[in-house]
């Protein structure tokens with residue numbers, strides 16, 4: 845069975861909450877899923893998993909959430925060939941760089957050699973009415989893994 849890790853970076857808790865729903869969606873079929881704050885992980889850990897899901901909010905003017913900055917830099921040193929990847933994050937379309945962190949991490953996973961297997965999920969604005977969307981995205985991701 846494929847081992848999956850969901851790593852999130854979250855300042856006010858929105859990405860953290862979304863991660864739990866994405867994780868639930870992924871687990872629906874009984875798969876092994878670890879959900880972790882980026883502050884408790886390092887890129888080397890990614891090598892232990894088959895599927896890498898990164899969740900990150902966007903701050904400043906299109907920047908990664910603070911805790912993800914050093915993690916993303918460290919990722920530049922590792923290879924993730926043969927791994928499957930997916931990225932999600934909340935943001936707000938009132939900002940010109942809407943969910944830019946999601947795009948940055950998608951590109952990073954690709955340049956490390958991972959294959960992106962689903963369109964990234966970008967949640968615009970208040971996450972509360974959109975939690976089901978996050979769970980459904982996790983379920984779709986799981987289906988892709990079984991295809």
Ligand SMILES: Cc1cc2nc3c(=O)[nH]c(=O)nc-3n(C[C@H](O)[C@H](O)[C@H](O)COP(=O)(O)O)c2cc1C
Nearest residue numbers: 854855856857858859901902906935936939942943
């Ligand atoms: C000062 C500030 C800057 C932000 N910059 C962006 C941005 O450039 N792009 C975007 O899509 N969202 C931006 N946001 C919105 C956050 O990404 C959004 O509130 C998100 O849900 C926070 O998630 P978190 O609690 O997991 O960190 C910004 C929010 C604040 C307060």
